[in-house]
Amino acid sequence: MDCGIHAREWISPAFCQWFVKEVRRIPGQITALILFLFLQSPAGYVYLWMWRKTRSRKSGSSCIGTDPNRNFNAGWCTTGASSNPCSDTFCGYSPESEIEVKNVADFIRRNKSIIKAYITVHSYSQLLLFPYSYTFELAATHSELLKVAEGASAALRSLYGTRYTSGPGAATIYPAAGGSDDWAYDLGVKYSYTFELRDTGRYGFLLPESQIKPTCEETMLAVKYIAAYVQKNL
């Protein structure tokens, strides 16, 4: 699971920290091996405000950064991404050009025989997305991915009534190539999900502090649901 791949999505790293606390607090309840990676923003705090991309620079352009969620080698730069270095969805000069992306991809490639699920945590919109975003084609295991997503969303909703929409990325949010979820799925990680956490736009990325704990608690139920399903279907 990764959090904080997009610096401005503050609730995301907050959730990963909550997840670690919860998993350590109740050892054994989640026995599935869930690997979590924190992609702390390389930009440091000052750019967290509204910055989405990495902070890499390349001669020839005064613009900075690549969108890490368009830089994975999955339909790279074919749709929903820009080849303009100044765009917020710049796909990079080549797949895995960003060291943050290459490190995550290398880690998953090296460990793919023991990685049974991949979750990448973002905000906002309250969506539980799965492959594909780089095409409108349905994934080979579309119905299973949808079934698990709907079960996880129902588990999430059971706590505070927060409503999530589940579906394949392309049709549910927008077409977007180069995403980590599509890439992990095509590598063979059967259960691959993108969470877009709270809210639906009222506060957006600047989710009030009062909503951090409730968001983490409800999201924990969804992640536990996915982990339990994966465990039963290893």
Ligand SMILES: NCCCCC[C@@H](C[SeH])C(=O)O
């Ligand atoms: N792999 C793309 C999943 C759908 C889009 C996810 C959002 C998170 Se901010 C995006 O990267 O635009």
Ligand SMILES: [Zn+2]
């Ligand atoms: Zn994001």
Ligand SMILES: [Zn+2]
């Ligand atoms: Zn987002």
Ligand SMILES: [Zn+2]
């Ligand atoms: Zn708890």
